[in-house]
Amino acid sequence: MLKNLASQCAVCHSWPARRICTHCEARFAKPMSRCRTCALALVTGLDQCGACVRQPPPLDACFAAVTYAYPWPALIADYKFGQDPAWAGVFAKMLLNTPEVADSLNALQRGDWLLPIPLSSARLETRGFNQAWELVKAIGNHGARLSQADARLLLRIKNTPPQSQLKREARLRNVKGAFVVDPLRVPELKGRRVLLVDDVMTSGASLFAAAQALREAGAAVVTAVVIARTE
Numbered sequence: 001m002l003k004n005l006a007s008q009c010a011v012c013h014s015w016p017a018r019r020i021c022t023h024c025e026a027r028f029a030k031p032m033s034r035c036r037t038c039a040l041a042l043v044t045g046l047d048q049c050g051a052c053v054r055q056p057p058p059l060d061a062c063f064a065a066v067t068y069a070y071p072w073p074a075l076i077a078d079y080k081f082g083q084d085p086a087w088a089g090v091f092a093k094m095l096l097n098t099p100e101v102a103d104s105l106n107a108l109q110r111g112d113w114l115l116p117i118p119l120s121s122a123r124l125e126t127r128g129f130n131q132a133w134e135l136v137k138a139i140g141n142h143g144a145r146l147s148q149a150d151a152r153l154l155l156r157i158k159n160t161p162p163q164s165q166l167k168r169e170a171r172l173r174n175v176k177g178a179f180v181v182d183p184l185r186v187p188e189l190k191g192r193r194v195l196l197v198d199d200v201m202t203s204g205a206s207l208f209a210a211a212q213a214l215r216e217a218g219a220a221v222v223t224a225v226v227i228a229r230t231e
């Protein structure tokens with residue numbers, strides 16, 4: 001884990017700096033061409049990856065601020081497991097600096113939703129906070145939004161083993177039926193746009209399962225944004 005003093009860049013340790021200095025952010029958060037439905041990095045000119053062409057995911061679009069490679073895994077772990085919710089503001093700003101993410105946020109109208117990928121109540125109790133919900137709140141702090149944000153509309157009803165320990169097929173099985181929309185609140189989603197927020201996207205299994213539950217509840221458009229996408 002990269003430790004740093006408050007006034008040093010967490011990557012290059014230059015100071016005085018914000019959590020990540022402008023130099024490191026420009027160097028490690030370069031915009032790149034990605035699959036429009038799963039955010040996988042692609043060679044320039046391609047619109048969708050092979051997996052999404054063969055089996056279109058239940059997401060209308062998916063965007064990532066960075067690729068899950070040095071220095072991001074250590075910084076995101078610091079955020080998630082190091083009990084350091086202050087990182088949420090840094091990552092929210094990176095998301096807002098990603099043009100496609102900013103456009104998706106601006107497309108949300110009154111009555112639309114900004115939702116975090118929920119944790120199960122057991123996981124929430126152990127960790128103490130939902131990193132995706134902290135991101136949603138930090139995004140909200142960076143400017144007035146017409147849309148509503150809610151951590152209790154989409155629920156995680158299955159406490160699954162951490163995805164990072166599983167292979168792709170097992171991940172898809174693992175999250176099947178893990179998400180539901182609060183049955184009493186289904187009408188609030190009908191015909192609405194939803195922007196789903198998460199920290200890291202690996203196979204996409206969780207985001208796809210959550211998007212599926214939102215679609216079944218009547219959401220018209222479901223888009224996902226994540227800080228980092230694996231390669």
Ligand SMILES: [Zn+2]
Binds near residue numbers: 025
């Ligand atoms: Zn730096």
Ligand SMILES: [Zn+2]
Binds near residue numbers: 048
């Ligand atoms: Zn794809």
